[in-house]
Amino acid sequence: MTTQATTTPAAEITEPAEFADLRARVREELARHVTPERLNRFDEAEEYDLELYRELARAGFVKLDGELHGPGPKHQAQAVVLEELGAGPTSIGVSMVVQYMGVQLLHSYGNHAQQERFLAPLHSGDARMSFALSEPGGGTDVARAMATRGSRLDDGSYSISGQKKWIGGAMEADFLILLARTSDITGSAIDGITMFIVPRSTPGIRTEVIDTVGIRGLEQCDVYLEDVRVPAENVLGEVDRGFRQVLDTLNGERLNGAAVALGIARGALETAVGWARERQAFGRPVGSFQALQHGLVDASVKIESARLFLRQAASASDAGPGTNETWSAMAKLAASDAATTTTDVGMRVMAGWGFFRGLPMQRYFRDARLYTFAPLTDEMIRNYIGEKHLGLPRSF
Ligand SMILES: Cc1cc2nc3c(=O)[nH]c(=O)nc-3n(C[C@H](O)[C@H](O)[C@H](O)COP(=O)(O)OP(=O)(O)OC[C@H]3O[C@@H](n4cnc5c(N)ncnc54)[C@H](O)[C@@H]3O)c2cc1C
Known part of the structure; x- marks a missing residue:
């Protein structure tokens, strides 16, 4: 039995040509690789379809129109790609939201060296990242609940210890962008928090998969951090102003x-x-x-x-x-x-x-x-x- 209807939403008809073309390219790429059986297989197996993600990155859908040292891709372009992924390989769409978050943070706050080391492989699909903010103590009021600490050592590097919760893709990520408290709360809880770029292979990081109801094609993880050493050059943006x-x-x-x-x-x-x-x-x-x-x-x-x-x-x-x-x-x-x-x-x-x-x-x-x-x-x-x-x- 056929299960798909062909509807043409009114709002899509009036889409500007630049984004209508992008939408057509994403659909074409998905039609080439995705079948209902493939979607079902990865969801049932609770596996990430890495090959599909790489195909999409190779087709330019992570980098979009963002030059390495420029301001980053247009929000309208990101929205087009993500709607198409949401309608098909949804878990890949959720993982793309995380990649765009990393792309945007590195465009906005990364220095040239960080952009070359971390953003370029994200753009090409050779690397994937996870964004680690939420903690067991709370996601909504996360700044106040944040128990993960980044302590500055004498040589300027940091030692990070704590736990992050629900971190999408952390098992297989090449690096994490994570937030840790670096100064005690004196006024607003959102001050005193710093962003760090942490290669996933750094000693002291352990991840465990959490069994979730949905988005089963992208693993959600507990990330345990024990005396994880991060050099000062891996601070992203300004110390204490990360949040x-x-x-x-x-x-x-x-x-x-x-x-x-x-x-x-x-x-x-x-x-x-x-x-x-x-x-x-x-x-x-x-x-x-x-x-x-x-x-x-x-x-x-x-x-x-x-x-x-x-x-x-x-x-x-x-x-x-x-x-x-x-x-x-x-x-x-x-x-x-x-x-x-x-x-x-x-x-x-x-x-x-x-x-x-x-x-x-x-x-x-x-x-x-x-x-x-x-x-x-x-x-x-x-x-x-x-x-x-x-x-x-x-x-x-
Ligand atoms: C599948 C999945 C993927 C995720 N991916 C990531 C990720 O990649 N990285 C990451 O950092 N996090 C991730 N998260 C975490 C997610 O961002 C948090 O779950 C979310 O921010 C909510 O936090 P919480 O679950 O701790 O809810 P809580 O903060 O405990 O909130 C509980 C309830 O209280 C309500 N509430 C709290 N304060 C108020 C208020 N002032 N007014 C009204 N209602 C209030 C909330 O709305 C909610 O209904 C993911 C979670 C899941 C399940």
Whole structure:
């Protein structure tokens, strides 16, 4: 039975040519390598499809338009790639969000030597990185909860000890960009934290895979750090200002999370509509029943709304700092809602077949949960919009 519908979303028709071309290239590359069987196999085996990731990097989808010592790739370009990956190999999409985070941090705060050593192999796909911020004590209020310490030694190097939690891809990463507290909290908790680039092979690092419900094609890890020695040249950005510097790029990560969530929603909708057209009950397609049709229509409206938010937010981010953060927050919320709503509707439309692990709906349903809380929870996003957009008193 065919499970894909051919829908052309209204917002896609008006996409600027530069990004429509990029979208077509990503689709072509995915069509060349990805089959439903391949996606299912890696999800079931809980394995990362490294070969596919390398093909995508070789095709230029990590580097995009970012020159080694330039400002980094456009947010709009990142969003296009991530939506396409979200709709297909979602775990690769999530891993690409992490790579773009590393790419952006190295473009923004890396010196020339760091860009040559760490960014160039990321661009080419010869290296992968993990971003290690969250800790067992908390992800939302992570600056206050941060127990990982970076202690400066007499020769200027650092000794890092502590634990990071939920770190995507850390088992196989070539290096980590990790944050550690380097000065005690005296005023704001977000001060006194430093970013470090740490090769994964540095002695004192141990990783363990965490068993998770979704995104099973990318391992999430506990990372244990015990007296990990890092030279001063591997400090990324400014000592004690690392968290503030990361906050500037988290806006981009929010947008990128929204793009993957939008892709999940679109993939689930196409699968559900294809099913609704073909599956029969009472002598007619189940998609002819109004109860199901309305659910699919409402999901499609959420998807197109999220797409418009995302495009607005990404183009505002490319234009420079300003109103982009509120747009990005709204895009994240809209896309997370579109993904959870659409996958729920998809499960209803497919009923028993939605439960079948051989078909993709259950994977979309599980994977969609990630972007309700990562990289920032929907509740914190609402707090932000309440304060910055509505001018209400800070709620936390
Ligand atoms: C699959 C997966 C991949 C991940 N990848 C990475 C990664 O690569 N790198 C990394 O560093 N981290 C990663 N994370 C961690 C992720 O960013 C955190 O899970 C997230 O930030 C939430 O933190 P928490 O889970 O500790 O929730 P908590 O901080 O414990 O929050 C619990 C609940 O309290 C609510 N809450 C807290 N404060 C407030 C408030 N002021 N107002 C209203 N509600 C509030 C939250 O919204 C949430 O509902 C990943 C997690 C998963 C599961």
